[in-house]
Amino acid sequence: MNDSIPLRRVLGAAAVAGTLPYLTLKTLWLTGHPVGVTVPGLLDGPAMTALNTATLLLDLCVVALAAALGARRRLPAVPLLLAGWAATGLLLPVALLSPAALLRAGTDGAGLAAWVRPLVYGGLGWQAVFLLAAFALLARDRWGTRVTVPVPPPGAVEGLARTTAAGGVVVGLLAVVAGVAAAADRPSFPGVVGAAVDATAALTGALGVLALRRGRAGWSPVLTTFTGSAVLFTGGLWTLVSATAGPLATDRPLYVLAQLCGLLAGFAVAVAGMLVVSGRMCGPVTVSPRPAPVP
Structure with missing residues (x-):
């Protein structure tokens, strides 16, 4: 270790x-x-x-x-x-x-x-x-191979993981559409490159969490989910916080919308990934039988 x-x-x-x-x-x-x-x-x-x-x-x-x-x-x-x-x-x-x-x-x-x-x-x-x-x-x-063993998540969180993953994927696609529209509205080299990075993060995060949901083993789906969700969430959060230093929200509403969708999508994908991986991180819970009453 x-x-x-x-x-x-x-x-x-x-x-x-x-x-x-x-x-x-x-x-x-x-x-x-x-x-x-x-x-x-x-x-x-x-x-x-x-x-x-x-x-x-x-x-x-x-x-x-x-x-x-x-x-x-x-x-x-x-x-x-x-x-x-x-x-x-x-x-x-x-x-x-x-x-x-x-x-x-x-x-x-x-x-x-x-x-x-x-x-x-x-x-x-x-x-x-x-x-x-x-x-x-x-x-x-x-953690080594503990996160790569295809163990299904606990039954109590299976439905929540499925719903959260679906929501993250949908909102992530909205972030991609809004980001591309924002870059096209005001084309610039930094804007186009930033939109490409955000779109790549959204797509890799979505593909990663969907692969985890299907039970795919290996580091690849874990890394793509982790990385894609992190880039989306922190990028969106930083942009919204930085908007307080200037008129970004009124000057570039499409860009701000894309970053807000990215923040929400990144959070949802990260939560869904953690719920799915939770079955691999923790062993099965065993409940000791309740002792029979003494006559």
Whole structure:
């Protein structure tokens, strides 16, 4: 179970190293040093302060998760899974978009110097590679084949799993339609790429949870359900939270609708996947017979 702890610690240390440029930049901004900002007053206002504070705290969470993944002590499963799920949803799209962002460095900087985009996306992509690799090793060591054995879920949750999975798939398809419509309404390179990532997440999450519902064994349906639901949920949540910093809800209603549908679909697919996998994670429950009354 603990064979990969040394490697997980190395990967975690590499992920932590990737947080240093981002943490430094955010700290400078929050302390009144607009390094890399070319438009005066861009960082002013409570909304931008809150947004920078939130992203700094998220990067500190990466440091905490990296330390937890390398710990020798057996930590509770639920917090680890939730943290790894959220990290996957937030960092994986950034890792996929990093090459495109680096190639477009210096264009459409939105008031930032040309080096800011490569620093931010490069650092986040670095974190994604090493942190998610460490999390994958921990999942393999801790749960191994337990989640890949085709054991049906407990009868008490079978109906709920079926209904939740169906709802997640339907809402996920709505998110794809709304996302494609939003990208077509205002075509741009980041918008098209983001819509493609969201659509891929919705389709892989739906296919994964349907495969789990059919009893398919192996890591593939577990990983696709886990990854697709994480990207949908965290992407939608982050977009809706970020909308408070600007007029996004009124300027791009189709995009906001797509992200809201993605949030709901990601949550439903994740819950359905956990309900199905619950039969593989826990052994059958045995109920001891009630002792007969003594005459």
